Amino acid sequence: xxxxxxxxxxxxxxxxxxxxxxxxxxxxxxxxxxxxxxxxxxxxxxxxxxxxxxxxxxxxxxxxxxxxxxxxxxxxxxxxxxxxxxxxxxxxxxxxxxxxxxxxxxxxxxxxxxxxxxxxxxxxxxxxxxxxxxxxxxxxxxxxxxxxxxxxxxxxxxxxxxxxxxxxxxxxxxxxxxxxxxxxxxxxxxxxxxxxxxxxxxx
Numbered sequence: 001x002x003x004x005x006x007x008x009x010x011x012x013x014x015x016x017x018x019x020x021x022x023x024x025x026x027x028x029x030x031x032x033x034x035x036x037x038x039x040x041x042x043x044x045x046x047x048x049x050x051x052x053x054x055x056x057x058x059x060x061x062x063x064x065x066x067x068x069x070x071x072x073x074x075x076x077x078x079x080x081x082x083x084x085x086x087x088x089x090x091x092x093x094x095x096x097x098x099x100x101x102x103x104x105x106x107x108x109x110x111x112x113x114x115x116x117x118x119x120x121x122x123x124x125x126x127x128x129x130x131x132x133x134x135x136x137x138x139x140x141x142x143x144x145x146x147x148x149x150x151x152x153x154x155x156x157x158x159x160x161x162x163x164x165x166x167x168x169x170x171x172x173x174x175x176x177x178x179x180x181x182x183x184x185x186x187x188x189x190x191x192x193x194x195x196x197x198x199x200x201x202x203x
Contacts, residue, residue, distance in 0.1 A: 032196035055087035
């Protein structure tokens, strides 16, 4: 009887050790959770023109989610209120919001959605996705650079994307202003991990 009791205790101890050894593995399988501080982040645009034509968006939201610690499982969503554009000039804002450009009355949102992240170097990433403006959707790629201490859980994520405005139906110009077709968008995000394990990157 004593031997049987001792054997049961040994089995219980072995089970406890096996469970405790599995816990770190289970924790690593949990996806990391990130928040984006929109008050510290910004989305801006630039168009080469005969007069300065650049600005920012005052109202927008973004989420970055992962299904596992693998960085390539990231899903990025950006939603911008088109009528929140601010160039510092009421005249320019009015023209950009008009049906010739953003057409904010009929298409109030500018969006970007990606469900894939491609690491191109230890600190750079391509995020191919679907960009929608004026109700027209096309594949575009954001090229991101990440700065910050690896594993710290917070950092800066800065990306750029360029597109041809005429591909999205913005064929008109601005009176007395010569503007290029290429539009550059910059997304500067302040990101912080609030739970879960660190992301796993390629070295």
